[in-house]
Amino acid sequence: MKSITLDIETYSSMDLKKSGVYVYAESPDFEILLLSYSIDNGQVETVDLSNGEAIPHEIIAAIQNPKVIKHAFNANFERVCLSFWINRTFFPEKTLSDVTFFLNPTGWHCDMVWAAYLSLPMSLEMAGKVLKVEQQKMKEGKDLIRYFCTPCKPTKSNGGRTRNLPEHDLNKWEIFKAYNKWDVETEMAIQKRLSKVPVPDFIWDEYVLDQQINDRGVLIDMELVENALKIDEHTRNKLLTEMSNLTMLENPNSVSQVKNWLTSKGFQVESLGKKEVLEMIKTAPEEIAKVLKLRLQVSKSSIKKYEAMKLGVNSDDRARGLFKFYGANRTGRFSGARIQLQNLKRNDIPDLAEARALVKAGNLEALELLYDSVPDVLSELIRTALIPRSGQKFVVADFSAIEARVLSWLAGEKWRMDTFASGRDIYCATASKMFHCNVVKHGENGELRQKGKQAELACGYGGSVGAMKAMGALEMGLQEEELKPLVDAWRKANPKIVEFWWQIDRIIKQVITDRKPISFRGMKFRLEMNMLFIGLPSGRSLVYIKPRIEENDFGGESITYMGIGGTKKWERIESYGPKFVENIVQAIARDLLVAAMLRMDDEPIVAHVHDEMIIESDQQAETACLEMGTVPDWAKGLVLNADGYKCKFYQKE
Incomplete structure (x- = not known):
């Protein structure tokens, strides 16, 4: 056996979108309902675990064997779910702290990453449609998943049950089994279509690192989180009461009610977004300004991250699965999940540790006495909920002005x-x-x-x-x-940078027109199979599907290609030299971060945010900075630098 393509259907009472797969699969009522698989692209077999069928031993062995390639669409889901299932079934003594608890990600090839590498949609259904494979996802799938894979509301008609089992609708169950099998067939059809453009092996090495970081997770100070939520609820209710007294609104948290109230006061508003509200406050009468200021306090969104932390930690208080490999498929950058560490508010409070201690102790009285805005304090403390394990500190190392450095290097400024x-x-x-x-x-x-x-x-x-x-x-x-x-x-x-924008623009147009490759500044531009490849110095490529040169709205020429646009639909996207340069620079910055993380993979990296990595360690910050500042062989001439510090909890220094 060289490879196996697989897909599972599962049940858990946990909300997968809110909790993430690691918490979802740890739930005591989690189970695998169906497993469909194909060995070496052969016939698809389905195992009905809900009706007592057993997964063949050779399949369990293959899943555990890093030398057998496992294909799945969003393979992290299958790997994590199977990790919990195998441990619960065969190694019940194992805990999350066991370094071998999760299946080794080596040998797991995620077909969603493959699609993302080629700038295709990151859903099985959309990827299948774009690639025009004959095997399309069955339309009944979402309804069947809702019926069998999530809890149901107890009613008189269903006998008060909270879950639908196969015997409750045998016809639906047979369709569900066909759906599970169909997914594997769709995946194999997509693999066949993509086989001429394989993902480079070193990308799978990067994927393994990403999965190890996701499996490791980061420790969350749950005492801080719980008390932050309690303080927020009390403060929020107090602010809403004050707003209600000023406006006489039934629900002062309602956007429409607040808009109507403002209209009655002579203020016509399109939005109650932060920027718009701040602008209104500048000229509004005192009565209106006070309500608007209260509105800003009530609408603080950072508290949602505390809620995400509470829902997304495992039994060992570690939040896992916070990073999506190739989440930004245009550049290959990582994206975040649930807590979204990529958009945390900066902390500017000078007495950060003292404020944190007050929140952790639940001392609302002192917070109200010492600070003008309790919601602002809670918002600034969100970073500090991330803590190292006992006896360790965080080493935080961050590239300095990385995009400006890469742009200057490429342009020769x-x-x-x-x-x-x-x-x-x-x-x-x-x-x-x-x-x-x-x-x-x-x-x-x-x-x-x-x-x-x-x-x-x-x-x-x-x-x-x-x-x-x-x-x-x-x-x-x-x-x-x-x-x-x-x-x-x-x-x-910056004449060299301006010149560089239009050099890239001309090169891409020439490659599309002449269909001949061009090498420039360590990059290789080529057109193959109706796809524009921009080969980066790292060896990775950016991919633009079905590129064309078309007339733009101003009567000039522009480059267009197919991709997921602002509407989240598969559509033709317009671009030009400077935008391609942005993609290239951000992609290279991403490659530099990954190269640094790979060099430091013996250190417990628990998180990374933009161009920064967070290590749970007792090493010196200078060591991490030196490692990050090491220029890879493929980037000779680039001037790199990193700053770093140690801290007892995550913060911006």
Whole structure:
């Protein structure tokens, strides 16, 4: 046996979307209902475990054998569920702390990752449709999963039961078995269509690392979480009561009711988003402003992360499965799940440890006495709920200005690389070039640094005035009339980068037109099987499906390709040089992070956020920074640097 393609159907009383597969499968009532499999692309067999059939020993052995390739769509689900099932069935003495509890991810090939690598949809149904495979997912699938795989509401008609078993509808059960088998056949059809473009072996090595980090998880301070939720409930009720007294609304938490109240006061509003509310507060009368400020406090969304933590921890208080490999399939970057560590609020409280101690102790009285806004405190403390295991600390190491460094390296903007090499501040250096004067942080012409920073963040990928505004330029005190001159000044200071945008644009158009490969700056652009491949220096490729050159809305030429767009549908997407450069730079930044994590895979990495890794260790932060600052052979000439620190709980230093 060389390979096996498999798919399982399961039951658990836990909500899979809210809790994640690790908590879902740990539930005492979790069970595998059906297992369908194909050995070496042969006939699909189905095992009906719910009706007493047993999984063949050779299949169990193959699942445990890292030399046998296991294919599944979203393989993390199958691997984790089978890990719990095998341990519960054969090794009941094993606990989550056992390093061999989870099945070795080596040998598991996720067909969803394969699809993502080629920029295809990351659902079995959509991938099948786009690839036009004959075997499409059965439409009845969602209803059958809802019927057999989740608890049901007890009613008189169903005898008060809370779960549907096969005997409750034998016809549906037979269809469900066919659905399980059909999924494996669909997966094999997709594999056949993708076989001409295999995923490079080193990507599967990266996938193994990702799965190990997900299996390890990160410890959550549940005492802090529980008390944060209690404090939030009390504070929220208090704020709502105050809002109700001011507005006389039945439900002051209702967006529509608050909008109607504002309309009655002469304020017509389209949205109650944070940005819009803050803008209204500036000019609103005191009565209205007070209500709007209360609205902002009530609508704090960070508390949802505490709720996600409570729902998403295993019995050992570790949150697992927080990262989705190739979650951003355009660049291959990781995305987050449930707690979403990628969008945590920064902590700016100077007495962070003291505030944290008060929340952990549930001391609401002291919090209200010492801080203007309890919801703001809870929001800033969300990071600190992540803690190292006893006797360890977190080592946090973060790349410094990684995208700016990669962009400068690729474009050959020497003055920027010299700035990085000398350890100088890139925002000051940018402002110096833009305004032709010496700019020193907190010193000579220091007020210009902020303008340099705004331009630096907004303009690197072709951004103009709109990008400056989106980055908050106006909120930071810049004037509307300043923005276009700032954009022009940045571009004049970075001619190599501007030239690089349009070099990439011309190369891609030429490859699409002439269908001949072009090598440029360590990258290889080629067209194969109606797909544009941008070979990165790391050996990985970015893929754009069915590229074309078409006329844009302005009468010029633009590049389009098929992909998942802003509507979440499979559609034609328009792009151009600077946007391709953004994809390339972010993809290389991702490859640098993964390369660093692979070099440090003997250290217990528990999480990574953007360009930062978090290690549960007693080593020095300098060691991790040196490792992160090591330039891979494929990136010679790139100037890398990383900053780091140790902490008793996760925080931004």
